[in-house]
Amino acid sequence: MLRSMNDLEDYAIRATDGTIGHVKDFYFDDEAWVIRYLVVDTGTWLSSRKVLISPIAIGHPNWTEKLLPVSITKEQVKNSPAIDTEKPVSRQHEIEYLGYYGYPLYWGGAMPWGGGIYPNMMMPGYAGFVSTPHAERPEVEESHARTDAARHQDDDPHLRRCKTVMTYHIQATDGDIGHVQGLLVDEETWSIRYMIVNTSNWWLGHQVLIAPQWIQDVSWPDATVSINLTRQAVKDAPPYDSAAQLDREQEMGIYKHYGLVGYWATQAKSESAIPDR
Known part of the structure; x- marks a missing residue:
């Protein structure tokens, strides 16, 4: 199911031992167009410090209560690497963050999340994958992690704030069609x-x-x-109603209008190549 990024703002993030804070923004990868981090305001318990939470840690959401559970503790969040969320997040910062939580590097694979399409596939223990937090790694594993990190620390991370792209202008081949109002x-x-x-x-009046x-x-x-x-192709496309839930049949109509193959066809092929979830 697709969710509006605007609707996800202010969702509560609940650790295994209590609420961490509320979602205020997101960082997305401008190459893969995947959300890599949620920017969370921790409120009074951590002096309103803003922290990053990876979708890797997110469990099954409670949409009714607007709650996203995560498989980390408040203490882990408190001791996590400090990152200035008002500035670009460098690849070196990402490596430090992912290493702290014991997550593998997501880049370098053929799919959005390393070797898979779902972020929880990168969780320690998934499908036989084993990873431990930085402080608990054996010496050999830690040496390999440092080598890999050094090789990637100067990479361009391609991270953008979602709020930054709001109001960006969309230019068709023959003129302007409007501006970004949200993301699904x-x-x-x-x-x-x-x-x-x-x-x-x-x-006037169309999305x-x-x-x-x-x-x-x-x-x-x-x-x-x-x-x-x-512009005409866009104008003739099936209309979008933000008040209604977008279903697969409507998506198929949009892609059919443009004569393009839907993303779900590619996703199905990728899913067939990975272990059962």
Whole structure:
């Protein structure tokens, strides 16, 4: 099921021993278009410090209570590496963060989360995978981890704040069609499936969906997203109603309109190549 990023804001993050805080923003990977971290305000218990929570740790959400449970403790969060969420998160910061929690590096694989499409597949113990927090690693494993980290510490992490892309202009091949008003994310893979585009300056009162796969180029300095579609093609596409839940039949209609293959076909192939969840 797809969830609006705007709706997920202020969801509570509950550790195994209590509430950590509330979601305030997200970092997404601008290559894979996957949410990599939730920015969480810890409130009074940790002097309103903002911390990062990886989808790797998130269990089954309680949508009714607007709650996201995570498989970490408040003490772990308290002692986690300090990261200034008001500044870009470097690859070196990511390596320190992932190493602290004992998570493997997600980049370098053929799928969104290393060798799989679901973040919880990177949890220690999943499908035989074993990983331990930094302080508990055997000497040989720690040496390998340091070597791998050194090799990647200067990589470009491609992380962007979700709130930053709100109001970005969407440019079709023959003109502007509107601006980004929201994002729809897959609740299992944490992949961004669509940008919700407000076309009010061009086509009054309408919203349309644009998938990241249709993006031709993004100019981050100019806050502009260029897509390989015409304005007329977008205007003739099935309408999007933000008040209703988007179902697979509607998604199929959108992709069929553009003559493109849906992401779920690729996902099905990937799922067949990984161990049972």
